[in-house]
Amino acid sequence: MAMSDNRQRYMPLPDDRTAERGQPLAYPEAVLLVNPVEPEFKGEVDDKYQYSIENKNNRVHGWISTVTDPPMGFWQITPSEEFKSGGPLKQCLTSHVGPITLAIFHSTHYSGADLILQFGPNEPWKKVFGPVFIHLNSLVNGDDPLKRLWEDAKQQMEVEVQSWPYDFPASKDFLPLDQRGSVSGRLLVHDRYISDEDLPGNGTLVGLAAPGDVGSWQFECKGYQFWTKADEKGCFSITGIRPGTYNLFAYVPGLIGDYRYDAEVTISPGCDKDVGTLVYEPPRSGPTLWEIGIPDRTAAEFFVPDPNPKYINKLYLNHTDRFRQYGLWERYADLYPHNDMVYTVGVSDYRKDFFFAQVTRKTDNNTYQGSTWQIKFKLDIVDKNNTYKLRIALATAHVSDLQVRINDLRPSNPHFSTGLIGNDNTIARHGIHGLYRLYNVDVPGVQLVEGNNTIFLTRTWSTSPFQGIMYDYIRLEGPPSSKGNNLGFSSK
Numbered sequence: 001m002a003m004s005d006n007r008q009r010y011m012p013l014p015d016d017r018t019a020e021r022g023q024p025l026a027y028p029e030a031v032l033l034v035n036p037v038e039p040e041f042k043g044e045v046d047d048k049y050q051y052s053i054e055n056k057n058n059r060v061h062g063w064i065s066t067v068t069d070p071p072m073g074f075w076q077i078t079p080s081e082e083f084k085s086g087g088p089l090k091q092c093l094t095s096h097v098g099p100i101t102l103a104i105f106h107s108t109h110y111s112g113a114d115l116i117l118q119f120g121p122n123e124p125w126k127k128v129f130g131p132v133f134i135h136l137n138s139l140v141n142g143d144d145p146l147k148r149l150w151e152d153a154k155q156q157m158e159v160e161v162q163s164w165p166y167d168f169p170a171s172k173d174f175l176p177l178d179q180r181g182s183v184s185g186r187l188l189v190h191d192r193y194i195s196d197e198d199l200p201g202n203g204t205l206v207g208l209a210a211p212g213d214v215g216s217w218q219f220e221c222k223g224y225q226f227w228t229k230a231d232e233k234g235c236f237s238i239t240g241i242r243p244g245t246y247n248l249f250a251y252v253p254g255l256i257g258d259y260r261y262d263a264e265v266t267i268s269p270g271c272d273k274d275v276g277t278l279v280y281e282p283p284r285s286g287p288t289l290w291e292i293g294i295p296d297r298t299a300a301e302f303f304v305p306d307p308n309p310k311y312i313n314k315l316y317l318n319h320t321d322r323f324r325q326y327g328l329w330e331r332y333a334d335l336y337p338h339n340d341m342v343y344t345v346g347v348s349d350y351r352k353d354f355f356f357a358q359v360t361r362k363t364d365n366n367t368y369q370g371s372t373w374q375i376k377f378k379l380d381i382v383d384k385n386n387t388y389k390l391r392i393a394l395a396t397a398h399v400s401d402l403q404v405r406i407n408d409l410r411p412s413n414p415h416f417s418t419g420l421i422g423n424d425n426t427i428a429r430h431g432i433h434g435l436y437r438l439y440n441v442d443v444p445g446v447q448l449v450e451g452n453n454t455i456f457l458t459r460t461w462s463t464s465p466f467q468g469i470m471y472d473y474i475r476l477e478g479p480p481s482s483k484g485n486n487l488g489f490s491s492k
Contacts, residue, residue: 002150003053003061003094009315011097012041026465027428030326032311045311045326048096049429052109055081056088056227060157063099064149070138071145075153076101077133079164085221086115088205089297091431105129106221110434112423114219125222128174133160165240175242181271183208184237187230187250188279193287198279200234201252208238208246208265215258217249218435241267248275255282256295256393256473257438283440285389286478290345290377292354298433299395299470302356305331323356324430329465333361345377357427358459359468368462372409375455382448386479390441390455393472396434397422400469405456406447416441420461428466436472445479
């Protein structure tokens with residue numbers, strides 16, 4: 001099975017998942033192979049969720065058989081994600097034991113009920129899903145069929161992407177290129193605490209989706225979305241857009257929040273619109289006093305533990321996607337059996353000391369309890385008459401309430417609470433992000449002290465091992481001031 005250059009492996013057999021050969025784990029999709037047909041797979045976990053992928057990267061995946069003569073490949077190629085739900089960062093399944101290859105156009109995986117299609121009384125709706133392209137290849141002569149058949153599949157994928165939208169579908173609902181339009185422009189970023197100049201939105205994801213609030217493209221599933229990546233100058237061009245009315249959205253890696261162009265964009269057949277130069281001002285009140293993590297909408301930069309040796313997938317040993325191992329939620333209690341995580345700004349390293357998910361802890365009587373993490377930091381000067389800002393960006397949440405307390409854990413009423421949020425189920429499905437959520441918390445200066453301070457992050461609601469949150473990024477800002485940091489220090 002292959003889905004990327006570094007996610008390929010020989011797979012177990014369907015028989016290995018039967019009651020005679022496999023042991024179901026915490027949910028039916030995950031099975032420990034205890035007596036597989038091929039002994040090399042003994043002790044591994046098979047779980048289809050370990051092979052999920054983001055829409056923007058889900059272009060080609062499939063299978064290679066080296067036992068046939070000649071060796072053969074079977075590939076599904078998806079030239080465009082315009083018809084998929086949830087935008088470019090939405091994760092979906094690909095291939096799994098069978099051999100099975102999935103073409104998923106809509107699902108609630110890694111998002112939950114927020115992505116369920118909702119219809120009003122007598123509401124008309126239709127949508128074209130696909131087409132997808134099935135590619136078969138074989139290798140008559142030569143060696144290394146795994147590499148050569150995969151490389152051929154990638155080349156064919158590039159051909160299909162360049163051919164989109166196809167010109168052969170006869171349905172009037174699938175529009176050819178001459179009945180579509182395009183949009184171009186440039187996105188700059190302005191943050192006076194980073195630079196006096198507007199900076200190009202290098203690598204920005206820019207897209208058109210149904211009109212809605214800032215960030216609403218994450219939840220949009222009835223219509224079509226059209227996305228591209230801006231170049232190093234922030235310039236972008238989106239082609240092949242179906243006629244309709246859209247908002248233009250953007251997400252800038254390295255910055256918090258979402259951008260939405262104020263004016264709606266109306267696309268007509270054959271149009272070529274230039275929206276000019278757009279400027280995104282990310283959420284910012286004052287200078288950065290300290291920050292934890294990287295604002296990239298994932299928890300991948302934080303500490304991901306080694307898996308329990310009893311539950312491994314060999315593909316993800318020494319792999320960049322080590323978070324896809326089964327059962328990592330149980331490792332928190334192994335590393336913190338009695339006391340919760342304490343992170344000290346300027347001393348701790350988020351890559352080693354900040355656990356990738358704030359999860360539940362199983363107790364001796366088989367119940368689950370929440371946790372309270374501490375962020376300790378020192379301020380040399382405190383402005384008691386002004387307000388500080390705590391930015392908390394979450395990469396995912398599942399049936400959790402995140403409560404924030406400042407310098408005192410005792411109050412029954414927290415300083416801030418998200419309320420019950422999330423049905424992403426990312427933790428159980430081996431993802432590193434689900435839906436993005438940003439919370440901006442006012443912290444009155446009178447609640448801070450000169451010297452040592454502590455922020456308490458309590459995650460409540462604990463009835464299962466899969467409840468929890470993943471942080472994307474946390475930042476404390478000082479009160480508005482001239483550019484620069486004169487209220488403490490800045491440290492990752």
